[in-house]
Amino acid sequence: MYPETSLAPQLIAAKKRRQRWLIAGAFCVVAALALAFVSKPIYRAAKGWRARQLAGQAEALTAQEKWPDASAKAGAAYKLMPGEPAAIRAVARLQNATGNAAAAIPFWKELEGAKAVSDADRRRYAEDLFHVGLLPEAEQELNRLLGGAAPDAAALRLAARMSAARRNYEQGMEFARRAQRLDPQNMEGQLLLGLLQFDAPGSQEKEAGLRALMQVAQDRGRSGLEAIEYLGHKDGLPGDELQKLIPLLKENAVATETQKLMALDWEIRLQPAQREALLDRKSAECRAAADAAGQGSFGVWLNAHREFARALQVIPLAEALKRKDLLLVHLDALAGMKSWKEIGEILDRKGVPLDEVYVELFLARCAMELGQVSKSELHWRRAHLGAAPSPEQMWVVGSYAEKIGETREAELAYKSLTASAKTARPAYEALLRMAEKKGDTVALRGILREMRGRWPNDTAVENDYTYLTLLGGQEVSAGLKSAERLVAQSPQSLPHRTTLALAYHRLAQPARALAVYDGLEIPWERTAPAHRAVHAAVLGANGKTSEARAEARALRPESLRPEERELIAAWL
16 A cells, blocks of 8 residues: 555646646637637638639630630639629620620629629620520610710620611611720721611711721721621622722631632632633642641532532542541532442441441432432431430431431431430521421421420510411410510510511401501511511501502512411402
């Protein structure tokens, strides 16, 4: 046994150690509680900082047009902190810059809800609304900018474009001139003013517009290219002016090889007797350059102009077998010459640089042209099956089938593409185009009904569906309500007014149908045949017989649907 006095120092030390542990434990608990209290704000602040950093990087990449990298950064910023204004702005500006106006609009609205919209944001928001056809909403946003102390040149240029959309060229030119006074060196502004002047009704303005556009055409960038293309496609452009555009197009720094080939079109137009010599010269230039991309572009041009034999000279088989794009041009030329047996022999070779889908498409065409129906159907089925995993290849199947008149195969391809959100809209547009060509109003209505279900807020789809439904004399009461709502949203829209006038016409309310056009200055000679047909029917129903006959007789019957021809039958 140890004496009692020998334990006292040890007990005292142990007691002190327990006290230190208790104090340390208490401190840890307090520290943990304090950290828990402040950690969420700290974590949120850190996330916000990182999101803003990513958003800044996304905007810099967007400015450099590095789209994939910008998309990755903007998406990461938004995913990290969806409510951060900088992240929302980065996504919206990326969509705006890449032309995805419909995708940008929800983000602009979200940014506006966060009360973080700058003037530059609002202008882009208005621009995107304008591009998707929501003109009243676009004008509402733009008016907030124009109502400020000093709207910038970009906002004024947008105002000019919106005025032109309303056919108010005088106001559009005034906005464009104001923009130029603020930013006189801006090529986009010079181009816009020139376009507005050239499209204005007065001859003096048109001459001023031509001079302005010819000046802009000398720019070697995008504005110059747009001016050149616009003027080059205008009927009635004086030959000496067209001649000036040819070297400007060839020297434009951003023009593609395909665009530069328009210069060859213009040279042939101005010197038709020199066609062969011009083609010989271009063929020699192309062969000497040994540029595969240039060869391909020229080969496509030659096929489009039915110069199939020359296309085969520019891209001989030995060259074509080295590259997929050149082989496709070579095969197209052979198809134009109906050399189906030769196409089959080429495709039977080993190592042909074509995806299986392309091979099946050409074999389907060959079999069809040789009268081998069951064999052709087999190759079409294989083409569809092979393209199924790839929307890009399925689009090739649809567009090729449409090009050669295989309507059923094209429709099958496009219908399969409507299942994907990425390809649904262009696929539906393709189906509409094909139904329009066939004059199948019932099919058109069915496609538009599906589209209306997919895009319920798309006023253009809603209006087209309502118009065709009324044209067939169906759902008239519902059509009237829809048309009234659309006109209330866009009172200056002639398509919407036409639909409303047709609704009143179907309800045998001629005075109200005619009143639909009140307040509009409409250049009827420049409007679509459908609008003029409805207007003629409304005039006739109101006893304006001579005006109705003049309007109806100005229309070519083949430009109208059967139901539209029926509308004006009494006035022919």
